[in-house]
Amino acid sequence: VRRTSGHQWTCSDVTFHCTSQRLCEQWIHVINEQLSFHTNRPRSLLVYINPYGGKRQGRRVYEQKVAPLFHRAHISADVIVTERANHARDHLKTEAELDKYDGVVCVGGDGMFSEILHGLVTRTQADSGVDQDQPDAELVPCSLHIGIIPAGSTDCICFATVGTNDPVTSALHIIVGDSQPMDVCSVHHNNSFLRYSVSLLGYGFYGDVLSDSERNRWQGPARYDLSGVKTFLSHNYYEGTVSFLPAESNKGDPRDELKLNGKPVCLVCSQQGSTLHAQKYKNLQGQERREKANELLVIHGKFLAINAANMSCACPRSPKGLSPSAHLADGNTDLILVRKCSRLDFFRHLLRHTNKDDQFDHSFVEVHRVRRFRFQPRHHELASLEDLSEGLKKSGFSPICVTQTTCNYSTTHSSWTCDGEILPHADIQVSVHRQLIRLFARGIEEEQQQQRSVFEDLGPHLALEPSLHWTVD
Numbered sequence: 001v002r003r004t005s006g007h008q009w010t011c012s013d014v015t016f017h018c019t020s021q022r023l024c025e026q027w028i029h030v031i032n033e034q035l036s037f038h039t040n041r042p043r044s045l046l047v048y049i050n051p052y053g054g055k056r057q058g059r060r061v062y063e064q065k066v067a068p069l070f071h072r073a074h075i076s077a078d079v080i081v082t083e084r085a086n087h088a089r090d091h092l093k094t095e096a097e098l099d100k101y102d103g104v105v106c107v108g109g110d111g112m113f114s115e116i117l118h119g120l121v122t123r124t125q126a127d128s129g130v131d132q133d134q135p136d137a138e139l140v141p142c143s144l145h146i147g148i149i150p151a152g153s154t155d156c157i158c159f160a161t162v163g164t165n166d167p168v169t170s171a172l173h174i175i176v177g178d179s180q181p182m183d184v185c186s187v188h189h190n191n192s193f194l195r196y197s198v199s200l201l202g203y204g205f206y207g208d209v210l211s212d213s214e215r216n217r218w219q220g221p222a223r224y225d226l227s228g229v230k231t232f233l234s235h236n237y238y239e240g241t242v243s244f245l246p247a248e249s250n251k252g253d254p255r256d257e258l259k260l261n262g263k264p265v266c267l268v269c270s271q272q273g274s275t276l277h278a279q280k281y282k283n284l285q286g287q288e289r290r291e292k293a294n295e296l297l298v299i300h301g302k303f304l305a306i307n308a309a310n311m312s313c314a315c316p317r318s319p320k321g322l323s324p325s326a327h328l329a330d331g332n333t334d335l336i337l338v339r340k341c342s343r344l345d346f347f348r349h350l351l352r353h354t355n356k357d358d359q360f361d362h363s364f365v366e367v368h369r370v371r372r373f374r375f376q377p378r379h380h381e382l383a384s385l386e387d388l389s390e391g392l393k394k395s396g397f398s399p400i401c402v403t404q405t406t407c408n409y410s411t412t413h414s415s416w417t418c419d420g421e422i423l424p425h426a427d428i429q430v431s432v433h434r435q436l437i438r439l440f441a442r443g444i445e446e447e448q449q450q451q452r453s454v455f456e457d458l459g460p461h462l463a464l465e466p467s468l469h470w471t472v473d
């Protein structure tokens with residue numbers, strides 16, 4: 001495995017020459033022996049391909065770029081090409097024989113990753129007897145690693161954990177058995193589970209952009225830009241109360257200059273890795289004590305945007321992301337509150353996501369690293385829009401009434417976008433579950449790390465099963 005530019009990895013062959021056949025055989029023996037010590041490498045994978053993701057190239061990408069590498073690395077793969085939305089999620093939840101595999105791989109975009117996340121986490125909780133409807137439930141970490149082969153139109157999770165959207169690089173991270181722990185947020189409404197999130201929960205600006213773009217899917221990929229402009233011009237703000245439990249003081253600050261996002265050297269993410277289970281109970285007890293002691297902070301206000309960034313959310317358009325110093329696996333999320341301000345100020349704030357200026361350095365922006373939070377819109381939320389219109393239909397109310405209610409609702413409430421999906425409720429409770437999943441990735445590497453060879457990182461063990469060429473002169 002060789003590093004090229006921009007966090008990309010490629011496959012390279014090494015040919016050893018020797019005059020003695022006996023010596024060559026010894027080499028092969030030793031190399032194979034060294035490889036067998038590297039037990040983190042997966043041997044058996046379950047692969048889901050979304051044939052309709054992105055430019056509909058998922059199947060071709062897997063067959064031409066990924067499968068040959070898995071074959072060379074002696075990894076066996078059971079491949080399922082999905083036939084409908086939620087096929088992968090449902091299969092993982094109920095049918096998949098997970099004991100047979102070392103990892104689950106999705107070939108697609110963020111939506112496909114979300115299916116795998118929900119399938120795997122839900123299955124793990126069900127197998128362990130944990131009720132995920134309970135907002136305080138201590139969720140059990142998933143034992144299988146997740147690999148992402150980017151083949152969607154939005155591949156943000158892959159970009160933020162690998163540093164590039166390249167199928168070969170992702171396949172090589174899977175083959176060498178990289179392991180990146182990752183926090184997962186659970187989202188509840190009134191003690192019932194809504195969704196899991198690993199990247200962005202956004203209310204106000206980002207929620208409105210996504211809702212609008214969903215209504216205009218016919219516009220194709222340009223819909224995100226068009227909805228962005230439209231939402232910016234409408235300049236809506238929403239009133240409500242945010243209450244949150246701040247992170248422990250040793251977890252760094254969202255405005256840390258040192259960006260240690262999930263890198264192997266990141267002490268915050270690697271902290272307590274192996275002793276996590278033992279520590280967890282203690283921490284929870286401490287946490288409950290503090291909450292009882294009213295250490296929840298409460299902020300009331302009018303907000304243009306409320307964002308919870310569980311990772312940097314870096315993407316090619318915003319290379320440092322919404323929260324550049326967010327960690328992937330520290331048990332916290334960065335809560336960014338953008339209060340009502342002028343259009344020009346809001347524009348300046350948005351612009352700073354694309355350059356090197358500090359987007360938090362505005363009087364109307366505040367950012368907190370938190371373990372859990374709740375948002376309550378000012379106007380009482382009677383029911384979700386869907387519940388509301390369903391209920392009205394059942395009770396025989398006229399469509400005019402539904403329209404009026406919807407209008408009222410939509411001017412006082414925004415919607416939450418949860419990793420690109422719209423949530424049906426505005427009043428939500430969010431808890432971060434530390435290191436609930438592991439990806440076949442290693443975070444975005446620093447420049448110095450990129451100078452090293454992947455072989456050095458693996459210590460004495462090699463990366464790939466060698467297709468050794470030897471020549472006897």
Ligand SMILES: Nc1ncnc2c1ncn2[C@@H]1O[C@H](COP(=O)(O)OP(=O)(O)OP(=O)(O)O)[C@@H](O)[C@H]1O
Pocket residue numbers: 049050051052053054055081082083084085086087107108109110111112113115151152153154155420
């Ligand atoms: N066979 C299928 N047919 C239709 N939809 C599917 C199929 N398989 C998966 N999906 C759904 O397609 C959605 C989008 O998939 P994916 O994230 O892979 O691609 P994308 O192009 O990045 O999507 P987006 O439209 O979100 O930009 C996912 O939410 C997934 O549930």
